[in-house]
Amino acid sequence: MKASIGGYAQAETVAHAIALLGEAGGEGRILAGGQSLVAALNLGTSEGDMLIDIAGIAALRGVKLDGDRLVIGALTRHCDLVRDPLVGEHAPLFAKAAPLVAHDAIRNRGTIGGSLAYADPAAEYPACAIALDAAIILEGPDGTREIPARDFFTGLFETARAEGEILTAITVPKAQDGERHVIREGTRRAGDYALAGLAVVMRDGRHRIGAFGLGDRPLLCQGAMAALDQGDVDGAVTALAQDVDPPSDAQASASYRRHLAGVLLRRIAADLGVAP
Ligand SMILES: Cc1cc2nc3c(=O)[nH]c(=O)nc-3n(C[C@H](O)[C@H](O)[C@H](O)COP(=O)(O)OP(=O)(O)OC[C@H]3O[C@@H](n4cnc5c(N)ncnc54)[C@H](O)[C@@H]3O)c2cc1C
Known part of the structure; x- marks a missing residue:
């Protein structure tokens, strides 16, 4: 089946993406790596959506340390998690999980933010996030909020993310000696x-x-x-x-x-x- 979409826009910044989501009035769908969303569109399980492409937003990329936490940007791809030295040192669980996700072609495009937002109960990262006592960072029209990963996943493909919010990052406590x-x-x-x-x-x-x-x-x-x-x-x-x-x-x-x-x-x- 061919995908049926309601429109497409490239967001330049997080604020721009939030504004586009607001304008779409509930029909907006964030497009990150597209590895789950495009399949859903082709299957007809997601239809008439206004696709808001966040892949070009530089602020959502990369991994950094912030005090005693590791911050992993939403657009960090599965293949990046495998080789990122900070992930390897401070959150090796993600580096070990990433090779288990799908195949090379999907790992080269799929993102950690997309996997967490999609909340497939059989996916590796959501379980890693709760095991690591991670926090999910969301940005929306009312500002930024942080939700413990254990409270973020609320049901089958359901999360605590509100309609107008974008998942911008996940933060994880830095690994301790002997962890x-x-x-x-x-x-x-x-x-x-x-x-x-x-x-x-x-x-x-x-x-x-x-x-x-x-x-x-x-x-x-x-x-x-x-x-x-x-x-x-x-x-x-x-x-x-x-x-x-x-x-x-x-x-x-x-x-x-x-x-x-x-x-x-x-x-x-x-x-x-x-x-x-
Ligand atoms: C054949 C195949 C096998 C797979 N096997 C596995 C597997 O074994 N394990 C596994 O975990 N996954 C698997 N996947 C899924 C893959 O890991 C996806 O890459 C991932 O689930 C979604 O990431 P994405 O960046 O492609 O998101 P997209 O497909 O772009 O988006 C997925 C959903 O999340 C939303 N979204 C994306 N980013 C954000 C954001 N930053 N903020 C808010 N909402 C957002 C989208 O609107 C959409 O609803 C498989 C996929 C395929 C096609």
């Missing part, structure tokens, strides 16, 4: 969306586990985290089964996904040297 980041997932084929996956941060001996493909949104797995903090891997696997709420679909049943999550958690515990 460990691990991500594991199960897929049918390399490059597919995960059937189930876990992103784990171990900081100061405490664990934060973000789950993907295991609910209608990325999940912070509090029961499994508490058990893992005690070195109780069996208890963590049992608790994880309660923390998640996986779907059943043509790819896998809910019980298969739950089982896979437990297997992934045991492997991650071994990666982290947590006693079995």
Whole structure:
């Protein structure tokens, strides 16, 4: 099917993009890398939209340090995350997650902001963001606001972003000495969306586990985290089964996904040297 769009405009600045969104009166759609949006347009699941292209806004690109936080611009592409030295040092979870996202062609255009805004429950970055205790930065007609990642994802492809807002960046606490980041997932084929996956941060001996493909949104797995903090891997696997709420679909049943999550958690515990 051919995409049916209502118009196209290139935004020069964030303020310009916000103004264009306002003018579009609810029909405006931000176009970043286009790797999810254009597919949705072609499938007819998104129609009649006024596309507001933000790809040329320089202020949304790049990675920098700001005090004790790392700031990753919304237009930072998957391929940039793999090789950026600041990401490698301070948020290696994203550098490890990026090669798991799709294929080279998509990683060369798709952006972290697009992935977070799209909020696919099987996507890697939203789960990484909650495991890292990240914050999402939004800019709109009423100014800038910051939302903890754990509150940003509100449902299936739903976020706390308001209609007229643009996701401008994600900020992450700088990694501390000895901090460990691990991500594991199960897929049918390399490059597919995960059937189930876990992103784990171990900081100061405490664990934060973000789950993907295991609910209608990325999940912070509090029961499994508490058990893992005690070195109780069996208890963590049992608790994880309660923390998640996986779907059943043509790819896998809910019980298969739950089982896979437990297997992934045991492997991650071994990666982290947590006693079995
Ligand atoms: C074949 C295929 C396989 C894929 N596999 C995976 C995978 O395994 N894991 C994975 O995580 N992803 C996967 N993806 C999705 C890919 O990672 C996309 O790049 C990403 O989800 C969206 O990024 P984008 O920059 O292309 O956003 P776009 O497609 O441009 O936009 C996506 C949505 O986010 C909105 N948006 C984009 N940027 C902003 C912003 N800054 N502020 C507000 N709203 C914004 C758009 O309006 C749109 O609704 C796959 C895609 C394809 C086509």
